Amino acid sequence: MQRISETDLILNADGSIYHLNLLPEDVADTVITVGDPDRVGEVSKHFDTIELKKGKREFITHTGSLGGKRITVLSTGIGTDNIDIVFNELDALVNIDFKTRLVNDKLRSLNIIRIGTSGGIQADIPVDELLVSASAFGLDALMHYYHQELNNEEQQLLSAFEKALPAGYKLNPYFAPAGKNLLQSLAHDLPQGITITAPGFYAPQGRQVRAKSLTPSLMDSIQQFGHNGQRITNLEMETAGIYGLANSLGHQALSFNVILANRANHVFSTDPSGVMDKFIGQILQRIVKM
Numbered sequence: 001m002q003r004i005s006e007t008d009l010i011l012n013a014d015g016s017i018y019h020l021n022l023l024p025e026d027v028a029d030t031v032i033t034v035g036d037p038d039r040v041g042e043v044s045k046h047f048d049t050i051e052l053k054k055g056k057r058e059f060i061t062h063t064g065s066l067g068g069k070r071i072t073v074l075s076t077g078i079g080t081d082n083i084d085i086v087f088n089e090l091d092a093l094v095n096i097d098f099k100t101r102l103v104n105d106k107l108r109s110l111n112i113i114r115i116g117t118s119g120g121i122q123a124d125i126p127v128d129e130l131l132v133s134a135s136a137f138g139l140d141a142l143m144h145y146y147h148q149e150l151n152n153e154e155q156q157l158l159s160a161f162e163k164a165l166p167a168g169y170k171l172n173p174y175f176a177p178a179g180k181n182l183l184q185s186l187a188h189d190l191p192q193g194i195t196i197t198a199p200g201f202y203a204p205q206g207r208q209v210r211a212k213s214l215t216p217s218l219m220d221s222i223q224q225f226g227h228n229g230q231r232i233t234n235l236e237m238e239t240a241g242i243y244g245l246a247n248s249l250g251h252q253a254l255s256f257n258v259i260l261a262n263r264a265n266h267v268f269s270t271d272p273s274g275v276m277d278k279f280i281g282q283i284l285q286r287i288v289k290m
């Protein structure tokens, strides 16, 4: 087996992993990811006990327990470039022996649950609702750097989406499905759809402020796309990378989107933090019962 070098897997002087600043024993089997570092405390305030609080840069981690289940909640910051760091380091923490720098014989599979905000793109998806990403198209580049396997059906869905993009659109999308077991056990009764993971918040999500968009018809193509009864429901900035890397590394991942914007009707939530707080409580109850 190949020893992983000191520059491929970087450890801090105390043995913790480079960006997350965590030790292997700090990570529970159930991991909640949030974009906003301030949301970590909003999740862990529901825990019965908190055993650790650590952090570095935008990566804040609390581990504790709720209803007898050990849970880690950690912030990723915004975007799939951060997801690359968080997922590779989380996987290393649970599947690599930091002393020998060898991959463990027995691999651990984490349940990783995103609780994030998102914009709905269809007129009938109300703000202040919870929507689950059954799968995601990435308009960012992350999964073009990793091996991923798609089945025929998934490949056909991706090809249909590529054809639906506006003429002259230069970037290749990728596709990644949710973890099937998690989708079934945590969210089978909730509204679901295909999520678009965008490499930005403004023009990449069809917003026009002052900088002129080169792709003004991108949102129309996304809104109108349909394939075998599936449609695109919402936009955010991490889910496709989370699903792609979780699948590549053998973890289960599921993304919950708190819908704050209805882009079709130009409506934005009037109480984003109250709505997020309500859904954090509901999702934690689902996780405890899982």
Ligand SMILES: O=P(O)(O)O[C@H]1O[C@H](CO)[C@@H](O)[C@H]1O
Pocket: 034, 035, 036, 077, 078, 079, 115, 116, 117, 118, 201, 236, 237, 238
């Ligand atoms: O609320 P979070 O989890 O950060 O998620 C969404 O909000 C951010 C943009 O405002 C992006 O990270 C997007 O994915």
Ligand SMILES: O=c1cc[nH]c(=O)[nH]1
Pocket: 117, 118, 119, 120, 201, 205, 235, 236, 237, 260, 261
């Ligand atoms: O419209 C939105 C709302 C939240 N997060 C996003 O990325 N987009």
